[in-house]
Amino acid sequence: MGESDRPVAGPYRLVAExxxxxxxRVLxxxxxxxxxxxxxxVRSQFVEDDGFRTRFxxxxxxxxxxxxxxxxxxxDADADAPLPWLASVFVPGPP
Known part of the structure; x- marks a missing residue:
């Protein structure tokens, strides 16, 4: 992940893309x-679109x-966060 990436979403420390x-992106x-x-x-370009937040x-x-x-x-999820996010169980597997 790059310097400009947000290091957290809710309680989740984001460590890799x-x-x-x-x-x-899924992290x-x-x-x-x-x-x-x-x-x-969610990409930042969508956060100001109220219709997008409703769909999310x-x-x-x-x-x-x-x-x-x-x-x-x-x-877990937060549709009202500055950058909305959704967390699901991580299932390890091949890329």
Missing amino acids: LGRGGMG LGVTPDGRLAAVKV RREVEASRRVSGAYTAAVV
């Missing part, structure tokens, strides 16, 4: 007690309802 896409986060999470952080809130709620053997459960 796992991927990126049109809406933002490896570590909780204070050492658990890992995949933390999706819906995404968070929909993601919380999804479960199963092939999904990573959502464990």
